[in-house]
Amino acid sequence: MEDDRVFKALADPTRRMLLDLLFQRDGQTLKELQVEIDMTRFGVMKHLRILENVGLVVSKRSGREKLHFLNPVPIRAIHDRWIDKYSEHRLSALGALKRELERKG
Amino acid sequence: MEDDRVFKALADPTRRMLLDLLFQRDGQTLKELQVEIDMTRFGVMKHLRILENVGLVVSKRSGREKLHFLNPVPIRAIHDRWIDKYSEHRLSALGALKRELERKG
DNA sequence: TTGACAGGTGACCAAATAGTCACCTATTGA
DNA sequence: TCAATAGGTGACTATTTGGTCACCTGTCAA
Numbered sequence: 142m143e144d145d146r147v148f149k150a151l152a153d154p155t156r157r158m159l160l161d162l163l164f165q166r167d168g169q170t171l172k173e174l175q176v177e178i179d180m181t182r183f184g185v186m187k188h189l190r191i192l193e194n195v196g197l198v199v200s201k202r203s204g205r206e207k208l209h210f211l212n213p214v215p216i217r218a219i220h221d222r223w224i225d226k227y228s229e230h231r232l233s234a235l236g237a238l239k240r241e242l243e244r245k246g
Numbered sequence: 247m248e249d250d251r252v253f254k255a256l257a258d259p260t261r262r263m264l265l266d267l268l269f270q271r272d273g274q275t276l277k278e279l280q281v282e283i284d285m286t287r288f289g290v291m292k293h294l295r296i297l298e299n300v301g302l303v304v305s306k307r308s309g310r311e312k313l314h315f316l317n318p319v320p321i322r323a324i325h326d327r328w329i330d331k332y333s334e335h336r337l338s339a340l341g342a343l344k345r346e347l348e349r350k351g
Numbered sequence: 352t353t354g355a356c357a358g359g360t361g362a363c364c365a366a367a368t369a370g371t372c373a374c375c376t377a378t379t380g381a
Numbered sequence: 382t383c384a385a386t387a388g389g390t391g392a393c394t395a396t397t398t399g400g401t402c403a404c405c406t407g408t409c410a411a
Contacts, residue, residue, distance in 0.1 A: 170358090171357075171358065182357090204357090205357050205358070206358085207357080
């Protein structure tokens with residue numbers, strides 16, 4: 142299977158944190174991301190490359206820096222695999238309710 | 247993190263196949279699921295238990311049988327983590343990434 | 352122009368994981 | 382009743398995977 146690698150990529154907590162960081166602010170460099178994570182540069186780089194190989198992150202070189210961007214397309218594909226149009230309606234309402242309750246504390 | 251186990255559960259191809267089988271037809275027993283998968287009963291059982299522990303599958307005993315059902319809520323949670331309302335709109339069309347990259351230039 | 356900086360590779364080790372087996376309990380129905 | 386059936390547990394092994402290090406290339410600015 143091809144999407145196997147996407148799920149494997151998402152299985153690691155460090156890689157999910159990288160996606161979270163890029164979700165907060167797109168276009169960060171390896172260095173910027175690394176200082177947020179308690180790990181050597183090499184570890185972070187390995188994780189970033191995995192995310193890039195599977196298409197969850199896309200990058201663009203700029204001089205000696207490399208900017209990273211989150212690509213949500215594979216995430217949406219996971220959603221569509223197990224949630225049909227009918228369930229989606231229910232579930233998005235459920236999510237909205239949950240967020241509402243959290244907002245109200 | 248708590249959702250760590252959900253992503254770990256989704257990382258295995260056999261477990262995703264189990265979810266696919268339940269997505270096709272809910273309420274299957276271990277035996278029914280096992281004949282679809284080239285693996286011993288024990289392996290399938292282990293995978294099913296993992297899926298159940300993380301909430302991706304819920305089950306109901308019926309005599310000596312145990313019926314399994316797919317629960318899409320954790321899948322939706324993954325979606326909501328990295329896709330905001332605006333992106334969701336865009337993503338319904340394919341090729342969103344291409345446009346995104348062109349926009350970022 | 353040269354030293355500091357950002358990024359990159361291959362090898363290595365420790366930890367986590369998938370799959371199997373021997374052995375077990377509970378339910379069904381001829 | 383009792384044999385077949387459905388499901389369950391703990392231990393074991395081979396493989397995969399995460400993280401680090403020594404070492405390397407390309408870019409920028411004083």
